[in-house]
Amino acid sequence: MLLLISPDSVEEALDCAKAAEYLDIVDVKKPDEGSLGANFPWVIREIRDAVPADKPVSATVGDVPYKPGTVAQAALGAAVSGATYIKVGLYGCTTPEQAVDVMRGVVRAVKDYRPDAFVVASGYADAHRIGSVNPLALPDIARVSGSDAAMLDTAVKDGTRLFDHVPPEVCAEFVRLAHEADLLAALAGSVKVGDLGTLTRIGTDIVGVRGAVCQGGDRNTGRIQPQLVADFRAEMDRHAREQSAAVAAAS
Ligand SMILES: O=C[C@H](O)COP(=O)(O)O
Numbered sequence: 001m002l003l004l005i006s007p008d009s010v011e012e013a014l015d016c017a018k019a020a021e022y023l024d025i026v027d028v029k030k031p032d033e034g035s036l037g038a039n040f041p042w043v044i045r046e047i048r049d050a051v052p053a054d055k056p057v058s059a060t061v062g063d064v065p066y067k068p069g070t071v072a073q074a075a076l077g078a079a080v081s082g083a084t085y086i087k088v089g090l091y092g093c094t095t096p097e098q099a100v101d102v103m104r105g106v107v108r109a110v111k112d113y114r115p116d117a118f119v120v121a122s123g124y125a126d127a128h129r130i131g132s133v134n135p136l137a138l139p140d141i142a143r144v145s146g147s148d149a150a151m152l153d154t155a156v157k158d159g160t161r162l163f164d165h166v167p168p169e170v171c172a173e174f175v176r177l178a179h180e181a182d183l184l185a186a187l188a189g190s191v192k193v194g195d196l197g198t199l200t201r202i203g204t205d206i207v208g209v210r211g212a213v214c215q216g217g218d219r220n221t222g223r224i225q226p227q228l229v230a231d232f233r234a235e236m237d238r239h240a241r242e243q244s245a246a247v248a249a250a251s
Pocket residue numbers: 004006027153188189190191208209210211212219
C-alpha cells in the first residue's frame with residue numbers, strides 16, 4: 001500500500017520532505033477550499049521543487065462542478081505546474097454519465113500533455129450528503145473514462161470518517177471492482193492508524209491521509225509532523241508483514 005500525504009502549503013511540504021523516506025506521494029491541496037480544494041499553480045511548482053525528485057507530486061483539481069471544459073483546463077494547469085498525479089473530486093456530478101464526461105476531458109487534457117501522468121477519479125464516501133455519484137460507481141467511471149485510479153475521500157470534514165459512510169465490506173467491494181477494471185484503488189477520509197489493518201486486508205493500493213499525521217490529529221489547526229508520518233508508515237509496514245504471513249500460512 002502506498003502512502004499519500006496532503007500538505008496545504010510549501011512550509012508543510014518541507015516537513016513532508018523531512019519524512020520523505022516514509023511516504024510515497026506528496027499531494028498538494030488547499031483544504032480551506034474544500035475536501036479536494038485546488039491550490040495555486042505556483043504552490044504546486046514550489047512543492048515539486050521542494051520534495052525529492054523521486055517522490056511523485058499529486059495535485060487536487062478541486063471539488064469540481066459538472067463543467068467538463070473548465071475542469072479539463074484546470075487539470076492541465078495542475079500537470080503543467082509539475083503534478084504527475086491529477087486528482088479530481090467529482091462533487092457536482094450527480095450521475096455516472098456526467099462523471100465520465102468530466103473525467104474523459106481530464107484524461108485527454110492531461111495525457112496529451114504528459115502521457116505518463118496518473119489520473120485519479122475521486123468520489124466521496126459521504127456522497128449521500130452532497131447529492132454526488134454513488135461511491136461504488138467510481139471504479140466504472142474511472143474505467144470508462146480512461147483514468148488510472150478510483151478513489152474515495154469524505155466531502156464533509158466534520159469528524160466522520162470513511163468507514164462511517166462506507167463500511168469495510170463495501171470498501172472491499174470498491175477495491176474489488178477497481179482491480180477488476182485494472183485500476184488502482186485509493187481510500188481516504190479521516191483515516192486513522194487503527195484503520196490500517198482493514199485497509200491492508202481489503203487490498204487498498206493507496207491510502208490518503210492528512211489529519212492522522214497532523215499535530216493533535218487536527219487537519220485544520222495542526223501541522224504535519226514528520227514523526228507522525230514515520231509512525232504511520234511503521235504501522236502500515238507491520239500490517240503488510242502480518243498480511244503476508246497470514247497469506248503464506250493459508251497457502
Ligand atoms: O487525500 C487525502 C486527504 O487529504 C485526507 O485528509 P484527512 O485524512 O484529513 O481526511
